[in-house]
Amino acid sequence: xxxxxxxxxxxxxxxxxxxxxxxxxxxSALAIYKTVNPYMSKHFNTPDKVIYVCTxxxxxxxxxxxxxxxxxxMIKDMGLKGxxxxxxxxxxxxxxxxxxxxxxxxxxxxxxxxxxxxxEAFQEHVLRATPNxxx
Numbered sequence: 001x002x003x004x005x006x007x008x009x010x011x012x013x014x015x016x017x018x019x020x021x022x023x024x025x026x027x028s029a030l031a032i033y034k035t036v037n038p039y040m041s042k043h044f045n046t047p048d049k050v051i052y053v054c055t056x057x058x059x060x061x062x063x064x065x066x067x068x069x070x071x072x073x074m075i076k077d078m079g080l081k082g083x084x085x086x087x088x089x090x091x092x093x094x095x096x097x098x099x100x101x102x103x104x105x106x107x108x109x110x111x112x113x114x115x116x117x118x119x120e121a122f123q124e125h126v127l128r129a130t131p132n133x134x135x
Contacts, residue, residue, distance in 0.1 A: 045082055047082065047083055047084055047085040048083050048084065049083065049084045049085075049103065049104060049105065049125070049126055050084070050085050050086075050087055050103075050104045050105075051071050051084065051085070051086050051087070051101060051102070051103050051104075051122075051126070052087050052089050052092075052101065052102040052103075052104070053065075053067050053068040053071065053086060053087070053088055053089065053099070053101050054088075054089050054090075054091065054092045054094070054098070054099060054100040054101070055068065055088045055089065055090070056089075056090055056091030056092065056095070056098075057091070058091075058095040058098040059091070059092075059095070059098040059099040059100055060099075061098075062098045062099045063099050063113075063114065064088075064098065064099035064100075064113075065088075067099055067101060067113055067114075067115070067118055068086050068088055070115055070118055071086050071118060071122065072086050074119070074122050078127070080126070084126055094109075094111065097111030097112055098111075098112070099112070099113050100113065101113045101118065101121065103121060103125040103126070106125050108121070108124075108125055
């Protein structure tokens, strides 16, 4: 009986206050999802910049994996953890230019990367303060 009264009240409320009901249901669904999925309650950080390093077979043989470590070291040394992220990718289908790196949000693709070029690219695409300071 009590359940049917609550259900009846909810149906009337939905009919009278549709916008408030939508908000209530959305918040309720989110609360339920958070209890079912505990990862949802953690803050999800999005980095300002991302460096994609190809670690496909040819890029890996030519130093792609080491470049990822090199970039991680620079990020750590400069205190940029959480602001800049390294993502190892599978083959980017640019094997003739291995190893290949891409820096976002600039969409700067760099072929035949080595540590000297990596340091220069890091300065230009990561450490620059504003987009206007670009060459």
